[in-house]
Amino acid sequence: MSSPNTPDRFNEDKATFAVKGSDAPDLDAGVAAIRNVVATLPIRPGVYRMQDARGDVLYVGKAKALKNRVTNYTQVTRLTKRLQRMVAQTRSMTIVTTNNEAEALLLEAQLIKRYRPAYNVLLRDDKSFPFILLRGDHAFPRVQLHRGARRSKGDYYGPFAGAGQVRMTLNALQKLFLLRSCTDSFFNNRDRPCLLHQIRRCSAPCVDRISAEDYAELVGDAKDFLGGKSTKVQTKLGAQMQEAAEKMDFELAAVLRDRLKALTFIQGSQAINAESVGDADIFAMAAKDGAIGIQAFFIRGGQNWGHRAFFPTHVQDVPEGEVLSQFLMQFYEEVPPARNVLIDRELAEADLLAEAMGERAGFKVSLSVPQRGDRRRLIEQARRNAVEALDRRLAEGTTQARLLREVAELFGLPDSPDRIEVYDNSHIQGTNALGAMVVAGPEGFRKGQYRKFNIKRAETIAGDDFGMMREVFSRRFGRAQDEDPNREKGDWPDLVLVDGGRGQLNAVTGVLEELGIEDITVVGIAKGPHHGRDGREVFHMMDGREFQLPVNSPVLFYLQRLRDEVHRFAIGAHRAKRAKAMTTSPLDDVPGIGPARKKALLMHFGTAKAVRAASLEDLSKAPGVSKAMAQGIHDFFHAR
Numbered sequence: 001m002s003s004p005n006t007p008d009r010f011n012e013d014k015a016t017f018a019v020k021g022s023d024a025p026d027l028d029a030g031v032a033a034i035r036n037v038v039a040t041l042p043i044r045p046g047v048y049r050m051q052d053a054r055g056d057v058l059y060v061g062k063a064k065a066l067k068n069r070v071t072n073y074t075q076v077t078r079l080t081k082r083l084q085r086m087v088a089q090t091r092s093m094t095i096v097t098t099n100n101e102a103e104a105l106l107l108e109a110q111l112i113k114r115y116r117p118a119y120n121v122l123l124r125d126d127k128s129f130p131f132i133l134l135r136g137d138h139a140f141p142r143v144q145l146h147r148g149a150r151r152s153k154g155d156y157y158g159p160f161a162g163a164g165q166v167r168m169t170l171n172a173l174q175k176l177f178l179l180r181s182c183t184d185s186f187f188n189n190r191d192r193p194c195l196l197h198q199i200r201r202c203s204a205p206c207v208d209r210i211s212a213e214d215y216a217e218l219v220g221d222a223k224d225f226l227g228g229k230s231t232k233v234q235t236k237l238g239a240q241m242q243e244a245a246e247k248m249d250f251e252l253a254a255v256l257r258d259r260l261k262a263l264t265f266i267q268g269s270q271a272i273n274a275e276s277v278g279d280a281d282i283f284a285m286a287a288k289d290g291a292i293g294i295q296a297f298f299i300r301g302g303q304n305w306g307h308r309a310f311f312p313t314h315v316q317d318v319p320e321g322e323v324l325s326q327f328l329m330q331f332y333e334e335v336p337p338a339r340n341v342l343i344d345r346e347l348a349e350a351d352l353l354a355e356a357m358g359e360r361a362g363f364k365v366s367l368s369v370p371q372r373g374d375r376r377r378l379i380e381q382a383r384r385n386a387v388e389a390l391d392r393r394l395a396e397g398t399t400q401a402r403l404l405r406e407v408a409e410l411f412g413l414p415d416s417p418d419r420i421e422v423y424d425n426s427h428i429q430g431t432n433a434l435g436a437m438v439v440a441g442p443e444g445f446r447k448g449q450y451r452k453f454n455i456k457r458a459e460t461i462a463g464d465d466f467g468m469m470r471e472v473f474s475r476r477f478g479r480a481q482d483e484d485p486n487r488e489k490g491d492w493p494d495l496v497l498v499d500g501g502r503g504q505l506n507a508v509t510g511v512l513e514e515l516g517i518e519d520i521t522v523v524g525i526a527k528g529p530h531h532g533r534d535g536r537e538v539f540h541m542m543d544g545r546e547f548q549l550p551v552n553s554p555v556l557f558y559l560q561r562l563r564d565e566v567h568r569f570a571i572g573a574h575r576a577k578r579a580k581a582m583t584t585s586p587l588d589d590v591p592g593i594g595p596a597r598k599k600a601l602l603m604h605f606g607t608a609k610a611v612r613a614a615s616l617e618d619l620s621k622a623p624g625v626s627k628a629m630a631q632g633i634h635d636f637f638h639a640r
Helices: 027-038 066-074 081-089 101-115 164-176 185-186 212-226 230-245 250-268 319-332 350-362 372-411 465-483 502-515 554-582 595-605 606-611 617-619 626-636
Strands: 011-013 046-049 055-061 090-098 131-135 143-144 154-157 280-288 289-298 303-310 341-343 366-368 420-428 431-441 450-455 495-499 521-526 538-540 546-548
Touching: 027 066, 027 081, 027 090, 046 066, 046 101, 055 066, 055 081, 055 101, 066 090, 101 319, 131 164, 131 212, 143 164, 154 212, 164 212, 164 250, 164 303, 164 431, 212 230, 230 250, 280 372, 289 319, 289 372, 319 341, 319 350, 341 372, 341 538, 350 366, 350 420, 366 420, 372 554, 420 465, 420 554, 431 465, 431 554, 450 465, 450 554, 465 502, 495 502, 495 554, 502 521, 606 626, 617 626
Parallel strands: 280 341, 341 366, 420 495, 495 521
Antiparallel strands: 011 090, 046 055, 046 090, 131 143, 131 154, 280 289, 289 303, 420 431, 431 450, 521 538, 538 546
16 A cells, blocks of 8 residues: 555545634534535545634544544534534534545544644653664664664664663663674774773774674674574574683683673563563553553563653543544554554454554554463553553642642742743853753643754854843744744743843843733742852842742742753753864865865864965865865965
8 A cells, every 4th residue: 555645645625614703612603514514525434624713623533434424523412522612613624535444544643643633632742762773874784772764774673662771772782792883984084993892892893803794793693682582692692602612712702701691681681571472562551530641561572672651631531442542543653563562451443453553564463452371461560550650640740730839829920830931041151152941831841842042143242141041032032923923832931930130030021021022920040149059049020029938848949940950951952062063173164175085184284273274385285185176275264
């Protein structure tokens, strides 16, 4: 079958019918809009989108027979209160027809992810899943952590639940198979082994300490290990160690012994026993007090590659089986499924889900509820973890909600803040200056919405904290006014915290006044008279008030945690920028100068400064530099 992303795969009908008039909820108007759409619908598979008066998507659904499914929404007495509210807001619909129901299910997941409708179950998770990539585009393949689109040539192993599991496995791979982890540029410029070779973590193919054939054998062993054939690797290492000992090559035998120990350790560090399972994704659900938690375990080659808890939203009044079905389709929108997907309950559309997942993956996927044996024990363990994770989530949510209510009371907000933005600057005597913003809400830190601002305006003086804050705020809120003037996207803050005292607060409030923004509460957090050593920060309010909180105040601890997070993010971003600047050269900006030519120029002249000061005649004498190239280099540095 063709890819679900193929442009001509679906046939979309734009807003077949729209009701004019008020955008206030009106059940009769919503039913009228749906009935007029029903009159034009075919009895074939497809996806429908319900939209409000502004065209925003309220709900995305799929159907085996569009006409029959959409007709149900006109029978309001049979609908739940939640669906009645949705129909009352509906003013238009968009219809997409598909070839079959499996295609409709795939498209439904794509559209839910794109539009984030208010009445669909949503999987809210900003973290992408990490993979291990064994590159296939080099004679000596590199092993590395990978996130994002899988465009590089090579073998991908995953998903892992988090970067911690990936790093642990990469560490084991380096100990076991001595595969390189360095970049190609680092590899190409080595003339002696690096530290990793000295501590027996790399076979140093960069300086020919291992042949291509022997390295390829190590790569094959690593693929066996990642593919679940660790016993085969263990037997092979044991035989090689015995052979080395018999030949009195005790140094090699010791190396093989250490590699064997590393393999034994990684096998024994698995949190669960899944050797007989092979490749499987395991999901179990827990429900309590209107909230739902789903625990996922990732098993590849009988190895536990970690677990993660998910808490889908918009689940009130939605049957648990439907929540799990929606979750699975959205989860596998980007993550490739295992051949076996194990769940803890029967689903009404299990066969359809398996067909859709298999169509996307390109191989057959089995969706089943284990009844006995190791698989059943894994499901029960996942269910226990789901219950415990949901209990922790509810307990944390209760505490977080109370803290936010106290924050609202402390700063005079009309309601508990849903979005808190915290700002800080970082620089060293004005160099590599940047501003940082972190975002927090009822669910904790929203790391996918963090932002950094490179200080780049000519009028901002290097090292001027007030000027840097003015630039950051004018760019952040100026863009917000241009892109979301009606504040409908949820990206406007309810509370802004600024790391600094009265000066920083006056600087940013001045910017907001210039932009005509007067309804956002801004608070400055400054170190107290003892520079914060007593834990008594001073809070500066826009009306001129200053106060401190008791040292044992939970609200103070929460606000300090927000301030510490923006410190961490700002300093980390600044260090990354500084490290990048330290490895750049003025020659990097010269058109037509690549790594090899840059290296040749530096070897000839000694420094980039000497290259910049060289005459046209001297440049022409450099090895590998033509007269045209010398002229280009000279013109670049002497443009005036």
